[in-house]
Amino acid sequence: MTARGIRTDEDADDLDAEEALALVKQDHGPAPDGRAPASPAHRGHRTAHDSRAPHDRARATSWPEARDPRAAHARSRATPWPEARETAARAVRAAARNARRALVPVPLDAALGLTLAAPLTALTDLPSFDTSAMDGWAVAGPGAWEVRDAGVLAGHAEPEPLTDGTAVRIATGARIPPGTTAVLRTEHGRVDDRGRLHATREVVPGQDTRPRGQECRSGDQLLPVGTQVTPAVLGLAAAAGYDAVTVVPRPRADVFVLGDELLAGGLPRDGLIRDALGPMLPPWLRALGAEVTAVRRIGDDAEALHRALTASDADVVVTTGGTAAGPVDHVRPTLRRIGAELLVDGVQVRPGHPMLLARTKENQHLVGLPGNPLAAVSGLLTLAEPLVRILAARPAPQPCAMPLAEEVQGHPHDTRLVPVVLRGDRAVPLHYNGPAMLRGIAAADALAVVPPGGARRGQETELLDLPWASQGIEVCFT
Numbered sequence: 001m002t003a004r005g006i007r008t009d010e011d012a013d014d015l016d017a018e019e020a021l022a023l024v025k026q027d028h029g030p031a032p033d034g035r036a037p038a039s040p041a042h043r044g045h046r047t048a049h050d051s052r053a054p055h056d057r058a059r060a061t062s063w064p065e066a067r068d069p070r071a072a073h074a075r076s077r078a079t080p081w082p083e084a085r086e087t088a089a090r091a092v093r094a095a096a097r098n099a100r101r102a103l104v105p106v107p108l109d110a111a112l113g114l115t116l117a118a119p120l121t122a123l124t125d126l127p128s129f130d131t132s133a134m135d136g137w138a139v140a141g142p143g144a145w146e147v148r149d150a151g152v153l154a155g156h157a158e159p160e161p162l163t164d165g166t167a168v169r170i171a172t173g174a175r176i177p178p179g180t181t182a183v184l185r186t187e188h189g190r191v192d193d194r195g196r197l198h199a200t201r202e203v204v205p206g207q208d209t210r211p212r213g214q215e216c217r218s219g220d221q222l223l224p225v226g227t228q229v230t231p232a233v234l235g236l237a238a239a240a241g242y243d244a245v246t247v248v249p250r251p252r253a254d255v256f257v258l259g260d261e262l263l264a265g266g267l268p269r270d271g272l273i274r275d276a277l278g279p280m281l282p283p284w285l286r287a288l289g290a291e292v293t294a295v296r297r298i299g300d301d302a303e304a305l306h307r308a309l310t311a312s313d314a315d316v317v318v319t320t321g322g323t324a325a326g327p328v329d330h331v332r333p334t335l336r337r338i339g340a341e342l343l344v345d346g347v348q349v350r351p352g353h354p355m356l357l358a359r360t361k362e363n364q365h366l367v368g369l370p371g372n373p374l375a376a377v378s379g380l381l382t383l384a385e386p387l388v389r390i391l392a393a394r395p396a397p398q399p400c401a402m403p404l405a406e407e408v409q410g411h412p413h414d415t416r417l418v419p420v421v422l423r424g425d426r427a428v429p430l431h432y433n434g435p436a437m438l439r440g441i442a443a444a445d446a447l448a449v450v451p452p453g454g455a456r457r458g459q460e461t462e463l464l465d466l467p468w469a470s471q472g473i474e475v476c477f478t
C-alpha cells in the first residue's frame with residue numbers, strides 16, 4: 001500500500017522512508033542529514049531523477065518498508081499512537097492510587113512542582129488578628145483625636161486599647177488596638193501645634209483595617225487535592241501556617257543509556273558519536289514530573305543491562321537504544337529473560353516506531369526509547385509522559401490544536417510527530433525533522449501530531465506541549 005497521493009517510482013524505492021519525510025522540508029536548505037547544501041559543482045552532476053525538487057522526490061517515494069512483509073508483521077503488533085498513550089496512562093493508574101496511601105509531608109522548599117495529596121486547609125485565621133492595612137493612625141470615635149506618644153509597629157504584642165477621641169501611630173500590618181474604629185492614612189491626617197490629629201477627608205468606620213479572618217477562618221479549605229504546587233501555593237501554605245505540605249512524591253526514574261558507540265565528551269571520532277540522550281532525557285523527565293535517580297551508560301552489554309534492570313527499584317526505567325532487531329539490540333531479549341510483560345510492543349508513529357513499554361516488576365515500568373534521538377523524543381512524549389504524569393498526579397495537558405501553515409506529508413499507516421514553531425495562529429513545520437536529528441526539535445515550540453495520510457495546509461492539528469515552551473503552546477489558551 002502506498003501513501004495517499006504518493007506516486008510509486010522505482011528510483012525512489014532505495015530512498016529510506018524516514019529520509020524521504022525529512023526531505024519534504026528541504027527544498028532550498030541543506031541536505032536532510034544536516035550536511036551543507038551540495039556544492040554548485042555537485043549539483044551540476046545531478047541525474048534526471050536528482051534534478052527533481054526534493055519535495056517531489058519525497059512525494060514520489062513508495063514507502064518500501066510498507067510493502068515488506070516483515071514490516072507488515074511488526075505493524076500488526078504495533079499499537080496505534082493514541083492507544084499507546086492511553087495504555088501507558090492506564091498501566092500506572094492503580095500503582096499511582098496505591099502510592100498515594102503512603103504519603104509523607106514534604107518541606108515547603110522541596111515541594112515546588114509537586115501535586116497536593118491532601119487539601120490545603122487553613123491552620124489559622126488569616127489575618128490571624130485585626131490589623132492595619134495602611135501606615136497612619138488607629139483612631140477611635142470621631143476626630144479630632146489626641147495622639148498617644150508610643151506608636152504600634154508590626155510584630156508588637158497587643159497594644160493598649162483606645163478610647164473615643166484618642167489615636168495612636170500605627171504601621172501597616174501592626175495589630176490594631178481594641179476600640180479602634182478606623183485607620184487614617186498618613187497622607188489623610190494632619191497633626192496641629194497642640195498635638196491633635198485632624199482628618200483631611202471623611203473617615204468611614206472600619207476603613208483601612210483588615211479584620212481577623214477576612215481571607216479565611218481556621219479549617220477553611222484553601223486549595224483542593226490535585227493542585228499543582230506553584231510559588232504562590234508555597235506562599236499561601238506558609239501564610240496559613242504550614243512548614244510542610246502533603247504531596248504526591250515524584251516518581252523515581254532511572255535512565256540507562258545503551259550503545260558502545262557513545263562518547264560522553266569531545267568531538268565525534270573514529271565512528272563514535274556524542275551521547276545526545278544522556279544530557280537531554282534527565283532534565284526532560286524532571287520537567288515531566290519525575291525525580292531522576294540514576295543515569296547510567298551501559299554500552300551494548302546484555303549482562304550489564306540485565307544487572308542494571310534487576311537491581312533498579314525505580315518506578316520507571318527509561319532505556320535508550322537497543323529497541324530494534326540488530327545484533328546488539330538487547331532490550332527486548334532482556335525483557336523476555338526477566339519475564340517482563342510487554343504492554344506496548346512498537347507504536348504506529350514516526351519517528352520512534354520501535355518504542356516499547358513493559359511492566360518489569362509489580363510497581364515498575366520500563367519505557368524503551370529508540371536510539372535515534374528524535375525517535376527517543378517521540379517515545380518520551382508518547383509513553384513516558386503519560387506514565388510519569390499519572391504517577392506524579394499531574395493534570396492532563398489541555399488539548400491544543402492549530403492550523404498548519406503548510407501541508408505536511410503523512411505516513412501511510414502511522415501518525416507522525418513533527419516539530420513546529422507557532423507563528424501567529426499557525427503551526428509552521430520545521431526542517432530537520434529526521435529521526436536522527438535534534439535540530440528541528442531544539443528550535444520548536446511544540447510537536448504537531450500529523451495523522452496517517454498527512455495533513456493539509458490550514459488543517460487543525462493537535463499539538464504536544466514542550467515543557468519549556470513559554471512562548472509556545474500557551475498561546476492556544478490566551
Ligand SMILES: Nc1nc2c(c(=O)[nH]1)N[C@H]1C(S)=C(S)[C@@H](COP(=O)(O)OP(=O)(O)OC[C@H]3O[C@@H](n4cnc5c(N)ncnc54)[C@H](O)[C@@H]3O)O[C@H]1N2
Binds near residue numbers: 261277351370373
Ligand atoms: N532492520 C531494521 N532496522 C531498523 C529498524 C527496523 O525497523 N528494522 N528501525 C529503525 C528505526 S526506525 C530506529 S529508530 C532504530 C532504533 O534503533 P535502536 O533503538 O535499536 O537504537 P540503536 O540501534 O542503538 O541506535 C539507533 C541510532 O541512534 C544512535 N544513538 C543511539 N543512542 C544514542 C544516543 N544516546 N545519542 C545519540 N545517538 C544515539 C545510534 O548511534 C544509531 O545511529 O533502528 C532502525 N533500524
Ligand code: MOO
Binds near residue numbers: 018353374436
Ligand atoms: O526512524 Mo525510527 O522511526 O523510530 O527513528
